[in-house]
Amino acid sequence: MTAARKISHTSALILQTVSSGYMYGFDIMEVTGLPSGTVYPALRRLEQDDLIRGSWEDEKEASSNDRPRRRYYRLRRTGKDALGNALKRYPLLAQLAPERSERR
Amino acid sequence: MKPPRAIRGLIWQSALVLRAASLLVPRAMRAEWYREWHAELWHRIHFLYESNRLTPATRMELARDCWGSFADAAWLRFDRERVLHAAREIPRTARFCLGSLTLVLVLVLLGSGFAPTIRRAFASMPYSQPERLADLSFYGNSVYYPMDTLFNTVPVWAAKSATTESAAGYSWYTARIVTTNGSRGVVAARVSPVFFEVLGVTAAAGRVFRAGDEHECARCVVISHHVWVTTFRSDPSIVGQYISVGNKDRLVIGVLPPGFRFVSPETAVWAVTSPEAEGLNNFADHTGVVLRLRPGVTLVAASREYRNFVRAAGVAFGSADFNIDSISSRMRQGVHLYMLFTLVTFVGSLIMLSRHFFSAKAGTHLRAAGVMRWWAFFAVKTLLLLVTCCVGSIEGVRLFFLSASGSVPAMAGAVSTWVFLITTILALTWSLRDQRHRCRNCLCRLTHEAYVGVPGYLFLDYWGTELVCSHGHGLLHVPQMDACWLEENHWTELDSSWKPLFESEEVNVL
Numbered sequence: 001m002t003a004a005r006k007i008s009h010t011s012a013l014i015l016q017t018v019s020s021g022y023m024y025g026f027d028i029m030e031v032t033g034l035p036s037g038t039v040y041p042a043l044r045r046l047e048q049d050d051l052i053r054g055s056w057e058d059e060k061e062a063s064s065n066d067r068p069r070r071r072y073y074r075l076r077r078t079g080k081d082a083l084g085n086a087l088k089r090y091p092l093l094a095q096l097a098p099e100r101s102e103r104r
Numbered sequence: 105m106k107p108p109r110a111i112r113g114l115i116w117q118s119a120l121v122l123r124a125a126s127l128l129v130p131r132a133m134r135a136e137w138y139r140e141w142h143a144e145l146w147h148r149i150h151f152l153y154e155s156n157r158l159t160p161a162t163r164m165e166l167a168r169d170c171w172g173s174f175a176d177a178a179w180l181r182f183d184r185e186r187v188l189h190a191a192r193e194i195p196r197t198a199r200f201c202l203g204s205l206t207l208v209l210v211l212v213l214l215g216s217g218f219a220p221t222i223r224r225a226f227a228s229m230p231y232s233q234p235e236r237l238a239d240l241s242f243y244g245n246s247v248y249y250p251m252d253t254l255f256n257t258v259p260v261w262a263a264k265s266a267t268t269e270s271a272a273g274y275s276w277y278t279a280r281i282v283t284t285n286g287s288r289g290v291v292a293a294r295v296s297p298v299f300f301e302v303l304g305v306t307a308a309a310g311r312v313f314r315a316g317d318e319h320e321c322a323r324c325v326v327i328s329h330h331v332w333v334t335t336f337r338s339d340p341s342i343v344g345q346y347i348s349v350g351n352k353d354r355l356v357i358g359v360l361p362p363g364f365r366f367v368s369p370e371t372a373v374w375a376v377t378s379p380e381a382e383g384l385n386n387f388a389d390h391t392g393v394v395l396r397l398r399p400g401v402t403l404v405a406a407s408r409e410y411r412n413f414v415r416a417a418g419v420a421f422g423s424a425d426f427n428i429d430s431i432s433s434r435m436r437q438g439v440h441l442y443m444l445f446t447l448v449t450f451v452g453s454l455i456m457l458s459r460h461f462f463s464a465k466a467g468t469h470l471r472a473a474g475v476m477r478w479w480a481f482f483a484v485k486t487l488l489l490l491v492t493c494c495v496g497s498i499e500g501v502r503l504f505f506l507s508a509s510g511s512v513p514a515m516a517g518a519v520s521t522w523v524f525l526i527t528t529i530l531a532l533t534w535s536l537r538d539q540r541h542r543c544r545n546c547l548c549r550l551t552h553e554a555y556v557g558v559p560g561y562l563f564l565d566y567w568g569t570e571l572v573c574s575h576g577h578g579l580l581h582v583p584q585m586d587a588c589w590l591e592e593n594h595w596t597e598l599d600s601s602w603k604p605l606f607e608s609e610e611v612n613v614l
Binding site: 024025026036037039041044045067068069070071 | 142143144147150168169171179
């Protein structure tokens with residue numbers, strides 16, 4: 001039921017960005033050009049709808065680098081389905097968020 | 105995890121903004137929400153610093169991103185769908201419309217101090233036996249004559265009149281009074297010494313004028329209660345002191361009672377001799393005579409007698425004509441006319457709408473309760489608008505002139521009338537248009553305007569706009585131009601089979 005729900009172009013763009021390997025809020029903002037006030041509420045909404053899953057970075061890794069833990073977002077299966085449907089509606093979406101070559 | 109000195113302040117500032125925004129987040133989610141935002145900003149600031157990209161422009165971007173946390177926090181607190189839906193739908197509802205209009209009316213009433221002019225018009229007259237008082241007022245466009253003519257003639261008329269017990273002349277003008285707080289423009293009046301005696305008014309402090317004061321107390325003034333309170337801070341010792349009126353020192357001999365009003369409630373200073381600054385002439389419509397009729401004498405009889413007096417006076421009053429009316433009628437005349445016009449406009453609007461209602465079959469499918477609701481909404485809405493226009497134009501213009509010049513000039517009446525007429529026409533036009541574009545069932549404003557047809561095919565096909573009720577109750581067809589071969593606004597009721605089309609679909613709108 002959730003996967004069949006319509007998603008807006010903005011949500012589809014964020015899904016596509018997450019799917020391309022951009023996993024945290026500021027990364028998504030940089031790629032999409034969307035402001036934080038749009039990206040974060042969208043991430044919460046997509047997570048609430050089970051389209052993406054948010055998880056905290058491993059504590060050991062963060063503390064070994066002496067920095068705070070980040071929250072990463074990954075696509076769920078339902079999210080992939082929703083993105084597939086969205087790409088049919090917005091075929092140029094893939095070009096807006098290119099695959100990530102390396103991860104920071 | 106201690107950040108370098110150069111970015112420590114930036115991180116501290118962003119943490120402060122995040123802490124403030126986090127107050128919006130529900131308590132259970134607050135800590136995690138803060139951690140995520142803080143980590144993101146921490147990384148962002150370090151990345152910019154380490155890559156030497158921390159410029160004023162990127163700092164500004166950071167600040168913008170930081171403030172975005174408020175939007176994120178707000179949507180965690182409030183249901184986004186519900187808020188957006190409410191923001192879209194509530195302004196369309198009849199309740200919102202009536203609530204807004206009521207609020208505007210309340211603000212107008214509060215702003216004007218609860219419509220003092222209208223209240224005074226309906227309050228009891230502050231005179232002794234007001235039913236025996238009449239007012240002879242002159243009128244004539246730009247006709248003026250020596251002011252003394254009136255004040256010299258009135259005692260002669262009063263002495264030989266068979267219909268009036270006593271009579272007193274009055275004339276009003278603008279003057280400036282100077283106090284320790286500076287000078288201010290006021291309405292001042294010159295009256296016959298027996299003026300207050302004719303009205304049956306006594307002073308709240310000191311005394312009012314009496315016969316002989318034009319010789320014995322020629323430089324005396326009586327001030328209004330309002331001026332005593334606002335300008336002289338209710339100083340009881342003002343009686344017996346000199347104040348400057350029109351650049352001349354005048355002795356204050358009394359303060360009028362609080363409810364007293366005549367000609368204009370703003371009349372602040374009363375004197376028995378001519379104002380020096382204004383010379384000896386005055387416009388006919390700034391003068392008049394107050395008459396105390398003998399018991400049982402009618403206005404017609406008094407009018408007949410005084411017409412003969414004025415005719416006998418010859419050219420003394422120029423080409424000015426006059427009119428005698430009861431004092432209560434004169435004091436209320438303006439407001440009564442406004443009220444009457446408001447009522448006529450209201451009835452007219454009902455007739456105009458009924459033409460649309462019946463000819464356009466707007467309520468064909470409605471039950472009696474629905475029809476009643478539709479009409480009641482229009483009646484209340486229009487009445488609120490008209491009352492707002494009425495109060496706003498009377499009190500607004502008065503306040504405007506009071507704040508601009510300190511007094512209410514004669515032209516205020518004409519300005520107020522024009523403001524009233526224009527605002528009433530605009531309000532009525534809006535009210536009728538708004539009513540036509542509302543759903544016949546739920547009274548919500550119709551939406552989703554669609555332009556239908558082609559102008560070139562006007563003779564062959566329908567050309568107009570279609571609006572639909574967002575709850576799916578019906579469809580309104582509005583022809584693009586009024587013509588005898590085109591239908592007027594036509595309302596099509598949609599049955600329940602259309603319902604699924606209008607059911608709110610949860611769409612992830614961002």
